[in-house]
Amino acid sequence: MAALNVRGTVRVPGDKSISHRALMLGALAEGESSVRGILDSADVRSTRSVLNALGADIPELGSVTTIAGGGLKGLRASGSALDCGNSGTTARLLAGLVAGNDFTSRFVGDDSLSRRPMKRVAEPLTYMGARCEFDRDDGLPMTVHGAGLRSIDWETGSSSAQVKSAILLAGLTSGVKVRVTEKRRSRDHTERMLRAMGVDVENDGTQVCLRPARRLAPLDMDIPADPSSAAYFAALCTVARNGVLDLPEVCLNPTRSGFVEALSRMGGDIEVISASFSGEESTGTLRVRSAELTGIEITEEEVPALIDELPLLACVAAAAGVELVVTGAQELRAKESDRIATVVSNLRSVGAQAEEHPDGLRVWGGRRTLGGSVDPRGDHRIAMAFGILGAATGNRITVESRECVGVSYPAFWTDLSRVAA
Numbered sequence: 001m002a003a004l005n006v007r008g009t010v011r012v013p014g015d016k017s018i019s020h021r022a023l024m025l026g027a028l029a030e031g032e033s034s035v036r037g038i039l040d041s042a043d044v045r046s047t048r049s050v051l052n053a054l055g056a057d058i059p060e061l062g063s064v065t066t067i068a069g070g071g072l073k074g075l076r077a078s079g080s081a082l083d084c085g086n087s088g089t090t091a092r093l094l095a096g097l098v099a100g101n102d103f104t105s106r107f108v109g110d111d112s113l114s115r116r117p118m119k120r121v122a123e124p125l126t127y128m129g130a131r132c133e134f135d136r137d138d139g140l141p142m143t144v145h146g147a148g149l150r151s152i153d154w155e156t157g158s159s160s161a162q163v164k165s166a167i168l169l170a171g172l173t174s175g176v177k178v179r180v181t182e183k184r185r186s187r188d189h190t191e192r193m194l195r196a197m198g199v200d201v202e203n204d205g206t207q208v209c210l211r212p213a214r215r216l217a218p219l220d221m222d223i224p225a226d227p228s229s230a231a232y233f234a235a236l237c238t239v240a241r242n243g244v245l246d247l248p249e250v251c252l253n254p255t256r257s258g259f260v261e262a263l264s265r266m267g268g269d270i271e272v273i274s275a276s277f278s279g280e281e282s283t284g285t286l287r288v289r290s291a292e293l294t295g296i297e298i299t300e301e302e303v304p305a306l307i308d309e310l311p312l313l314a315c316v317a318a319a320a321g322v323e324l325v326v327t328g329a330q331e332l333r334a335k336e337s338d339r340i341a342t343v344v345s346n347l348r349s350v351g352a353q354a355e356e357h358p359d360g361l362r363v364w365g366g367r368r369t370l371g372g373s374v375d376p377r378g379d380h381r382i383a384m385a386f387g388i389l390g391a392a393t394g395n396r397i398t399v400e401s402r403e404c405v406g407v408s409y410p411a412f413w414t415d416l417s418r419v420a421a
């Protein structure tokens with residue numbers, strides 16, 4: 001096997017979830033928000049263009065993005081359908097945001113997004129008083145007829161930051177109290193950002209309560225580096241023969257740190273060498289060194305904090321030749337692709353041993369040289385996970401339609417070739 005060396009520093013781009021929310025809440029603030037380090041990717045551009053179609057005034061995304069907020073009731077009807085592209089966060093959060101406005105909005109998206117479930121947001125919004133119509137049984141296109149909404153106390157029975165945030169945004173723009181109870185705590189960026197803007201939002205783990213706010217103070221924030229993007233390089237460095245890599249300014253929010261915890265449990269060597277705060281979010285530099293790994297099991301309670309990193313974790317197990325068992329992760333089937341099926345079929349096609357379960361997967365087998373072609377089915381996280389597997393020692397893997405990484409990390413391939421020698 002050739003010895004893979006991984007050295008240097010990668011400042012991965014701004015966090016995708018936080019970037020979406022900064023644009024949405026900045027558009028609703030009173031006054032001018034200043035957002036530094038926003039992620040400029042296809043998904044965040046979708047949020048920008050939908051907000052602008054609704055009457056917001058958000059300039060091209062840059063190193064500093066200045067947003068002139070129009071207030072909580074500042075949006076108006078769009079003359080055309082709202083194209084959310086590939087972005088579930090855009091469609092689901094903005095459905096909540098427009099539901100309390102007295103106008104109609106039609107949401108459309110690409111083929112992948114059109115297949116993803118939207119009833120999970122339509123149900124609580126309908127309960128609050130909006131009317132949501134589907135062209136088909138579920139998914140996009142979806143038309144939301146906004147109305148004056150009423151208060152809600154909603155139990156999701158699942159763990160989804162997108163559903164929770166849609167309800168919070170509907171409550172915010174219609175001035176009613178909302179409470180959401182989840183099965184497990186999902187990422188809490190919406191709550192943190194709202195708090196920074198002066199809103200009374202309590203979050204005691206699985207229960208979130210938002211009280212009516214009259215106005216949002218503008219944002220003045222630095223977007224931390226995306227832990228989901230940093231995870232690819234942490235994984236690469238871990239499985240390298242010789243690796244030391246620094247990943248600065250990574251968001252250390254505990255609702256997002258599941259990958260670092262899982263990798264550490266496998267024997268990975270990751271330390272936080274400096275930590276600070278960026279608004280309501282904590283950030284830090286991760287220093288990663290190569291390490292020998294062992295197998296682990298991931299169970300339902302851990303899933304929300306590493307849901308987007310599970311395809312990568314499967315590739316890490318395959319690269320290291322250790323066993324990984326994931327259960328309680330059926331939500332993976334409702335992502336940009338059916339990620340259980342996509343990961344397992346692609347692992348098999350490059351020669352790894354893997355099997356699908358209804359709610360998860362298993363990867364096993366000794367360390368071996370893997371090779372072949374991978375079809376990520378247009379899913380950015382699958383393309384990047386297999387990009388890492390391909391770069392790992394001795395593996396010859398070709399990832400098809402590599403450009404799909406543009407929805408979350410346009411410079412991924414360039415950054416990968418810079419640090420892996």
Ligand code: S3P
Binds near residue numbers: 017159
């Ligand atoms: C996101 C929430 C998660 C995650 C997605 C981004 C968000 O989805 O998978 O990539 O920004 O709120 P769910 O809330 O559907 O789990």
